[in-house]
Amino acid sequence: xxxxxxxxxxxxxxxxxxxxxxxxxxxxxxxxxxxxxxxxxxxxxxxxxxxxxxxxxxxxxxxxxxxxxxxxxxxxxxxxxxxxxxxxxxxxxxxxxxxxxxxxxxxxxxxxxxxxxxxxxxxxxxxxxxxxxxxxxxxxxxxxxxxxxxxxxxxxxxxxxxxxxxxxxxxxxxxxxxxxxxxxxxxxxxxxxxxxxxxxxxxxxxxxxxxxxxxxxxxxxxxxxxxxxxxxxxxxxxxxxxxxxxxxxxxxxxxxxxxxxxxxxxxxxxxxxxxxxx
Numbered sequence: 001x002x003x004x005x006x007x008x009x010x011x012x013x014x015x016x017x018x019x020x021x022x023x024x025x026x027x028x029x030x031x032x033x034x035x036x037x038x039x040x041x042x043x044x045x046x047x048x049x050x051x052x053x054x055x056x057x058x059x060x061x062x063x064x065x066x067x068x069x070x071x072x073x074x075x076x077x078x079x080x081x082x083x084x085x086x087x088x089x090x091x092x093x094x095x096x097x098x099x100x101x102x103x104x105x106x107x108x109x110x111x112x113x114x115x116x117x118x119x120x121x122x123x124x125x126x127x128x129x130x131x132x133x134x135x136x137x138x139x140x141x142x143x144x145x146x147x148x149x150x151x152x153x154x155x156x157x158x159x160x161x162x163x164x165x166x167x168x169x170x171x172x173x174x175x176x177x178x179x180x181x182x183x184x185x186x187x188x189x190x191x192x193x194x195x196x197x198x199x200x201x202x203x204x205x206x207x208x209x210x211x212x213x214x215x216x217x218x219x220x221x222x223x224x225x226x227x228x229x230x231x232x233x234x235x236x237x238x239x240x241x242x243x244x245x246x247x248x249x250x251x252x253x254x255x256x257x258x259x260x261x262x263x264x265x266x267x268x269x270x271x272x273x274x275x276x277x278x
Contacts, residue, residue, distance in 0.1 A: 003032070003052045003079060004060060005266045010072035012038050012045040019067045020047065027060065029053035035278035046269050048278040077266050082160035084260070085153055086114045087167040088121055094165035094186055095121060097253040098260070099128045107257075108264050112156045115149060117169065137169065146175045153179075161263055164218070165256065173220045181226075181270050183218035184263060186256040188248050189230065200248060204241035210234055211244050213251040215259030217270060226275045228259040228268060 010016065017036060024031055032050040039046075051060075061076040068074065088095045095114065101107045113131040114121065125132040133152055137145045153159055164185040176183065188194075189212035194202040203211060212232035219225040231251045235244055262268055262277055269276040 001052050001054060003050065004057055005077040005079060006049040006051060006064065007075040007077065007266060008047040008064065008072065009269055009271070010045045010068055012043045013069065016045055016068065020064060023063050023067060024051055027053060027055050027063070029055065037276055042272065044271065046276045048267065082109050082264050083112050083156065083158055084109045084161045084163055085112055085156065085159050086163045086165050088114060088116050088165045089168040090118055090120050091166040092121055092124055093249045094252055094256050096124060097257060098163065098165060099125070101257055103128055112159065115152060142172055143174065146172055150175065150178060163260060170222060171218060176218055176220055181217050184215060184228065184259055185218050186213060186215050186252050187223050188252065189214050189232070200245040201241040204244055209236065211248050211251065213248065213255045215255045226270050226273050228262060228275055228277070229255050231255045
């Protein structure tokens with residue numbers, strides 16, 4: 001008995017759930033779980049089903065496509081560990097959290113490598129027996145540096161996601177387009193209100209009452225890609241800016257790991273610079 005995740009994105013019309021459920025029934029598939037959502041403003045239908053039975057993925061995908069509107073997007077995914085590459089610069093809190101979760105068996109993924117533009121994090125990564133690749137940006141124009149990174153990423157077989165664990169360099173459109181909807185980033189939620197150097201100090205000076213973090217897919221607008229997950233922490237006048245920074249790092253770790261888990265479990269639909277998450 002094989003298990004599959006069925007992901008459907010289509011223009012909404014009457015009877016879609018009935019049509020898909022009928023295919024499941026006719027192929028003697030058991031529905032383990034099912035979630036649906038209709039965006040009425042945009043007439044969009046989304047469905048995520050987990051089914052179990054004796055049928056191959058291609059046959060199931062073809063059967064569903066043949067009964068849905070021609071413009072429908074259908075994916076049938078067999079659950080498995082996905083391959084991820086982590087990119088980082090110098091900060092270790094987000095990277096370290098992912099490495100520990102992976103070591104503890106909490107992350108259903110294979111970390112095939114960690115890539116950094118500095119060698120500062122190499123000793124940390126080596127403790128987890130994961131390949132560390134330093135690709136220095138010094139003396140390179142940004143496109144040249146990114147071509148080296150792309151070549152490194154493509155040397156690994158079938159990379160599903162690239163995780164920016166506080167990778168502190170702006171990516172070019174060429175890089176983003178190469179891995180569209182595959183790059184997951186984390187940033188503090190002060191942006192754009194507190195942009196530039198030391199946002200926590202800026203937030204402290206402004207007297208904020210909440211701090212937080214946002215995980216999102218990367219697009220060509222800085223920190224404005226489709227949002228996957230967010231977290232906020234309430235603070236008060238007793239917090240200094242360094243206290244806020246420490247709490248903010250905790251939020252960043254939690255949100256990035258949560259967003260990555262959603263991606264690894266095929267729970268995210270991306271459309272119109274937004275996400276639908278089941």
